[in-house]
Amino acid sequence: MWTVVLATSSLCFAIKLLGHSIPERWLANARLQRINALVPISLLSALVVAQGLVLKTHVVVDHRLAGLAAALAALFARAPFPAVVIVAALTSAVVYHLH
Amino acid sequence: MAPPPRTTVRDALSVSLTVGAYGVAFGAASVAAGFSVLQSCLFSLLTFTGASQFAAVGVVGSGGAAFSAVAAATMLGSRNALYGIQMAPLLRVRGLRRLGAAQITIDESTGVALSQAPRGTDAMRAGFWLTGAGVYLFWNIFTLLGALGARALGDPASWGLDAAVPAAFLGLLWPRLETTFLRVVAALSMAFALLVTPWLPAGLPIVATALVAFVVGWRPR
Numbered sequence: 001m002w003t004v005v006l007a008t009s010s011l012c013f014a015i016k017l018l019g020h021s022i023p024e025r026w027l028a029n030a031r032l033q034r035i036n037a038l039v040p041i042s043l044l045s046a047l048v049v050a051q052g053l054v055l056k057t058h059v060v061v062d063h064r065l066a067g068l069a070a071a072l073a074a075l076f077a078r079a080p081f082p083a084v085v086i087v088a089a090l091t092s093a094v095v096y097h098l099h
Numbered sequence: 100m101a102p103p104p105r106t107t108v109r110d111a112l113s114v115s116l117t118v119g120a121y122g123v124a125f126g127a128a129s130v131a132a133g134f135s136v137l138q139s140c141l142f143s144l145l146t147f148t149g150a151s152q153f154a155a156v157g158v159v160g161s162g163g164a165a166f167s168a169v170a171a172a173t174m175l176g177s178r179n180a181l182y183g184i185q186m187a188p189l190l191r192v193r194g195l196r197r198l199g200a201a202q203i204t205i206d207e208s209t210g211v212a213l214s215q216a217p218r219g220t221d222a223m224r225a226g227f228w229l230t231g232a233g234v235y236l237f238w239n240i241f242t243l244l245g246a247l248g249a250r251a252l253g254d255p256a257s258w259g260l261d262a263a264v265p266a267a268f269l270g271l272l273w274p275r276l277e278t279t280f281l282r283v284v285a286a287l288s289m290a291f292a293l294l295v296t297p298w299l300p301a302g303l304p305i306v307a308t309a310l311v312a313f314v315v316g317w318r319p320r
Contacts (some may be wrong), residue, residue: 005138007169009145012174012176016148016201019183027184031317038183038312039286043175043289044150044158044272046308047157052265056162056301067262068269070109075273080117084270085124085263092262 063099067092103225105217106302111229116209118149119266125152126245128264131255132160136246143242147235148205150271151176154305157264161270163302168310170306189223282320287311 027033052068053059070091074084122143129139134156142152151172158168189212190200208231215226230313250256276282288311295304 001134001138003165004155004159004168005141005145007136007165008151008172009142011169011173012146012148012179013199013202014149014172015176016183016204017198019180019199019204020187020201022180022184024184027181030319033181034319035313035316036178038281038287038316039174039309040150040178041272041275041281041284041287042308042312043154043171043305044275045285046292047171047268048265048272048304049155049289049292050265050296050302050305051157051268052262054161054276054304056297056303057297058179059296059298061278063256063259064262064265067259071262071266071269075269081267081270082120082124085121085266088266089259089263091259093257093259096177096256096259 044054063095066095102295103229104218104222107211107218107226110211110214111226114211114230115233115237118207118234120151122238122241123245123248124263124267125149125156125238126242126247127136127249127252127260128153128160128245128267129156129242130246130249131260131264132156133289134159136243136250140239140243141244143239145236146172146176146219147202148179149238150268153267153271157268158302158305161262161301162304164168164300167300167302167306171302174306174309177207180202182206186212186227189220190227200227200231203228203235205234206233207231207234222312235246284311284315287315 052064067088071084071088074087111147126139130136130143146152154175155168155172158171183201186204186209192200208227211230212223212227215222255261272285272319288308291311292304295307299307
């Protein structure tokens with residue numbers, strides 16, 4: 001646990017500092033820009049399914065998927081971020097207790 | 100330096116409060132994943148970049164190895180380097196102030212700074228510092244509240260906390276899906292992550308999915 005806290009913190013700070021230390025012309029690299037714009041989208045997508053549809057190394061469908069579906073509905077309804085999270089939690093909790 | 104325009108202060112404050120409030124979700128998710136209240140607060144004080152923090156505790160919470168947690172968080176944080184490249188020539192600071200500026204270089208401080216461009220360089224600088232410091236303050240206060248709250252609640256599934264984490268990721272992803280191309284990349288990434296899940300140790304599929312971004316982004320469209 002402590003390893004994760006400290007390693008994540010130091011690496012994330014090192015990345016921020018690196019950005020402040022390298023010359024602006026590096027931004028001109030088109031490939032770097034394209035990949036950098038896509039990395040958060042790929043990782044966040046993977047995190048959605050890994051947290052919502054996976055237990056250990058198995059793909060499973062359970063109460064969390066109901067929560068995710070509710071979150072999706074809230075996002076389509078343009079709900080603000082906190083509301084999205086709360087709607088998902090409530091829906092998932094209700095389904096969890098029904099089973 | 101003249102005081103910053105009132106609109107800049109207002110933008111910075113409203114972003115700080117709304118974004119800072121998400122800290123509740125992080126504090127709760129972190130404790131639900133098995134981190135202590137102290138560790139959760141240190142994440143927000145030291146790591147201070149929301150998506151990476153959620154990723155680290157998410158991977159650990161689903162039984163992933165420390166390496167996968169740190170790797171996923173670090174790759175998600177890599178965009179902050181590009182923000183830094185843009186902010187450094189604007190801020191022109193040295194020494195301790197430079198370290199401080201680096202720590203508060205995140206989506207929101209960079210976003211508000213860039214949005215102040217029509218009001219001039221001073222407003223951009225003010226937007227960066229005010230938003231960065233404001234989010235830092237509120238994010239940490241709300242992390243503590245969320246962590247304490249989750250500890251009091253007990254079983255995470257009973258309160259839906261296990262669904263709140265993927266919902267939070269979906270909420271972070273949603274505003275980025277501006278074009279059909281980006282939505283296709285997101286769908287491909289989800290499919291890829293599910294496909295490799297049975298074959299890799301827990302947590303690693305998330306890291307492996309960065310491959311999709313590399314492959315798709317390698318050549319111009």
